[in-house]
Amino acid sequence: xxxxxxxxxxxxxxxxxxxxxxxxxxxxxxxxxxxxxxxxxxxxxxxxxxxxxxxxxxxxxxxxxxxxxxxxxxxxxxxxxxxxxxxxxxxxxxxxxxxxxxxxxxxxxxxxxxxxxxxxxxxxxxxxxxxxxxxxxxxxxxxxxxxxxxxxxxxxxxxxxxxxxxxxxxxxxxxxxxxxxxxxxxxxxxxxxxxxxxxxxxxxxxxxxxxxxxxxxxxxxxxxxxxxxxxxxxxxxxxxxxxxxxxxxxxxxxxxxxxxxxxxxxxxxxxxxxxxxxxxxxxxxxxxxxxxxxxxxxxxx
Amino acid sequence: xxxxxxxxxxxxxxxxxxxxxxxxxxxxxxxxxxxxxxxxxxxxxxxxxxxxxxxxxxxxxxxxxxxxxxxxxxxxxxxxxxxxxxxxxxxxxxxxxxxxxxxxxxxxxxxxxxxxxxxxxxxxxxxxxxxxxxxxxxxxxxxxxxxxxxxxxxxxxxxxxxxxxxxxxxxxxxxxxxxxxxxxxxxxxxxxxxxxxxxxxxxxxxxxxxxxxxxxxxxxxxxxxxxxxxxxxxxxxxxxxxxxxxxxxxxxxxxxxxxxxxxxxxxxxxxxxxxxxxxxxxxxxxxxxxxxxxxxxxxxxxxxxxxxxxxxxxxxxxxxxxx
Numbered sequence: 001x002x003x004x005x006x007x008x009x010x011x012x013x014x015x016x017x018x019x020x021x022x023x024x025x026x027x028x029x030x031x032x033x034x035x036x037x038x039x040x041x042x043x044x045x046x047x048x049x050x051x052x053x054x055x056x057x058x059x060x061x062x063x064x065x066x067x068x069x070x071x072x073x074x075x076x077x078x079x080x081x082x083x084x085x086x087x088x089x090x091x092x093x094x095x096x097x098x099x100x101x102x103x104x105x106x107x108x109x110x111x112x113x114x115x116x117x118x119x120x121x122x123x124x125x126x127x128x129x130x131x132x133x134x135x136x137x138x139x140x141x142x143x144x145x146x147x148x149x150x151x152x153x154x155x156x157x158x159x160x161x162x163x164x165x166x167x168x169x170x171x172x173x174x175x176x177x178x179x180x181x182x183x184x185x186x187x188x189x190x191x192x193x194x195x196x197x198x199x200x201x202x203x204x205x206x207x208x209x210x211x212x213x214x215x216x217x218x219x220x221x222x223x224x225x226x227x228x229x230x231x232x233x234x235x236x237x238x239x240x241x242x243x244x245x246x247x248x249x250x251x252x253x254x255x256x257x258x259x260x261x262x263x264x265x266x267x268x269x270x271x272x273x274x275x276x277x278x279x280x281x282x283x284x285x286x287x288x289x290x291x292x293x294x295x296x297x298x299x300x301x
Numbered sequence: 302x303x304x305x306x307x308x309x310x311x312x313x314x315x316x317x318x319x320x321x322x323x324x325x326x327x328x329x330x331x332x333x334x335x336x337x338x339x340x341x342x343x344x345x346x347x348x349x350x351x352x353x354x355x356x357x358x359x360x361x362x363x364x365x366x367x368x369x370x371x372x373x374x375x376x377x378x379x380x381x382x383x384x385x386x387x388x389x390x391x392x393x394x395x396x397x398x399x400x401x402x403x404x405x406x407x408x409x410x411x412x413x414x415x416x417x418x419x420x421x422x423x424x425x426x427x428x429x430x431x432x433x434x435x436x437x438x439x440x441x442x443x444x445x446x447x448x449x450x451x452x453x454x455x456x457x458x459x460x461x462x463x464x465x466x467x468x469x470x471x472x473x474x475x476x477x478x479x480x481x482x483x484x485x486x487x488x489x490x491x492x493x494x495x496x497x498x499x500x501x502x503x504x505x506x507x508x509x510x511x512x513x514x515x516x517x518x519x520x521x522x523x524x525x526x527x528x529x530x531x532x533x534x535x536x537x538x539x540x541x542x543x544x545x546x547x548x549x550x551x552x553x554x555x556x557x558x559x560x561x562x563x564x565x566x567x568x569x570x571x572x573x574x575x576x577x578x579x580x581x582x583x584x585x586x587x588x589x590x591x592x593x594x595x596x597x598x599x600x601x602x603x604x605x606x607x608x609x610x611x612x613x614x615x616x617x618x619x620x621x622x623x624x
Contacts, residue, residue: 044624048437048621048622048623051441052440052441053437053440053441053621053622054621054622054623055619055621072443072445073443073444073445074443075443076441076442076443076444077443079441081441083437083438083441084434084437084624085434087433087434087435087437087438088435088438089313089316089433089435090433091316091317092312092313092316096312096316100309100312100313101438101442103305103306103308103309104305104306104309104439104442104443104444105442105443106305144438
C-alpha cells in the first residue's frame with residue numbers, strides 16, 4: 001500500500017512567482033512527519049494544497065489512496081487539519097463549534113465528548129470560543145480535527161501560542177496518536193527544537209524547495225563530530241591526519257569526523273605522541289545548525 | 302445531506318444576530334407607521350374624504366398643466382390621477398386605514414426597505430467566513446464546495462422569506478390594537494394601466510384585500526429571492542462584509558436615482574433595481590421606462606438572479622483560498 005498521505009511534484013506558480021517548487025513526500029501510518037522551514041518558505045501554501053484549499057499548478061496529493069482534487073469528499077473524510085491559526089467560530093461555544101463540524105462529517109454526538117476529553121477541554125466546552133485563550137483554541141482546533149477519527153492529521157504550527165507545559169502536552173498527544181492509533185501526523189513548524197523532539201522524519205523546505213529530507217536521527221548522525229580539547233593543536237592534527245581522519249581545528253579544539261567506536265584508539269595515539277587531551281566529547285549538530293548550513297546561513301525567523 | 306448543512310448556516314446566521322437586527326429595524330419602522338396611521342385615522346373621522354380626493358386630483362392636474370416635470374414623472378402622475386378618480390367614482394375611500402390595509406401597504410414599502418435588510422442578512426454569509434478565517438475549516442471537511450454554497454443560498458432564501466413574513470406579521474400585530482383590525486375582505490382595485498395616454502379600465506381587477514395582498518406579497522417575495530441571490534454573489538466576491546453591503550446599498554440607491562434623473566437612458570430598464578418594486582407596479586404605479594411589463598420585470602429579476610448565482614458558484618468552487 002502507498003502512504004497515508006502522498007504529495008507528488010507539488011508546484012504552485014502565481015504569476016511569475018514559484019511559491020512551491022516540485023515538493024514530494026510520503027507519510028506512512030504511525031509516523032510523525034516534520035515539515036520545517038522559516039516563515040514564507042512555502043509551508044502554508046503546501047499545506048493548503050494538501051487539503052484542497054489551493055489548486056496545485058502541477059502535481060497531485062493523495063490521501064488514503066484518494067486524489068484530493070478528483071475524490072475530494074473521500075480524501076477529506078480521511079484527514080483532519082488545522083491550517084494556520086486555529087480559527088473557529090468565536091461567537092459560538094466550543095460545543096457548538098464541534099457540533100457544527102460533526103454535522104458536516106455526519107458523526108455521532110458521542111464523538112464530541114470523546115475528542116473534547118482527548119484534549120482536556122470538557123470543562124470549558126459550553127463557553128464562547130471568543131473567551132478562550134490561544135492555547136485553548138489550539139486544543140479545540142485539534143479536537144475538531146480529531147472528529148471522525150481521521151487516519152491523517154495535519155497540524156500547522158501546533159506549538160504556536162502555547163506555554164511550555166501546553167507544548168509538552170500537545171507533543172505527548174501527537175506522539176500518542178501516532179504510536180497508539182497508527183495515525184500519520186504532519187506537523188509544520190519553524191521551531192527546529194520542536195520538530196527534533198516530535199518528528200520521526202523531517203523535510204526541510206526553503207524558498208519553496210525541499211532542501212533535505214530523511215529520518216531525524218539520520219540527518220543528525222550523518223553529521224557526527226568528535227570535539228577534542230588538546231594542548232598542542234598542530235601536533236594533534238598531524239597525528240590524526242596520519243591515521244586518515246578528516247578534521248578542522250580552532251585555537252584549542254580539534255573537530256574530528258569520527259564515530260564513537262573509533263575514538264578510544266585515537267585518543268590513546270594522541271597520548272602516546274605527547275599530546276595532552278583535556279576532554280573529548282561527541283558533538284551532535286542540532287537541526288538548527290544543519291538548517292543554517294543547508295540554507296547557506298540565511299536568516300531564520 | 303443538505304439539512305445538516307442548512308442547520309449549520311442557520312445557527313451561524315442567528316448567532317451573528319443579523320436576523321435580530323433586521324426584525325428590530327422592521328419593528329421600529331412599523332411602530333412609527335402604525336402611529337402615523339392612527340393619527341390619520343383620528344383626523345379622517347371628521348374629514349370629508351371625497352373633497353380630499355378631489356383636491357389631490359386637482360393639485361396633480363395643476364402640476365401637469367404647469368409642465369416642468371420629466372416624462373416618466375408625468376406619466377406616473379397621470380396614472381395616479383386616473384386611479385384616484387376611479388375610487389372617487391365608486392365611492393371608496395382609499396385612505397381609510399385598517400390593520401389589514403397597513404399589512405397590504407407594507408408589501409409595497411417592502412420593495413425598497415426589504416432589499417436593504419436582505420442585503421444586511423446576506424452580505425457576510427460568505428465573506429465573514431473568509432474574514433474570520435473559518436473558511437479553512439469549512440472547506441476542508443468532506444463536503445464539496447458547491448454543496449456548502451447551496452446550503453448558504455437556501456438559508457439566505459429562507460431568511461429572506463422569513464423577513465417578509467415577519468414584516469407582515471409585525472405590521473398586523475403592531476397596528477391591530479390601534480386601527481380597525483378587520484377588513485381583509487374590503488374591495489381593492491388594481492391593475493390600472495396606461496396605453497399611450499388612454500387609461501385602460503378593462504385591465505382593472507377587483508379583488509378582496511386578502512387576495513390582493515397575497516399577490517403583492519408573492520411578487521415581492523420573488524423580488525427578494527432575486528436580491529438575496531445577488532447579495533450572495535457580492536458576499537462571494539468581496540472579502541469584507543462592509544464592501545459587499547456597501548455595494549448592495551449603492552446599487553439600490555444609485556439605480557433608483559439613475560432611473561429618476563435620466564429616464565431617457567432607456568438601457569436603465571435592464572438594471573435590476575428598475576424591476577425591484579414589483580408590488581408597486583402591480584398596484585398601478587408606472588415603471589420608470591416604457592416596455593416594462595410585469596412579465597418583463599419578473600423575467601429581468603430572474604435573469605439577474607441566475608446570472609449572479611452562476612458567478613457566485615463559479616468563483617466559490619474554483620478559487621484558491623489564501624489567508
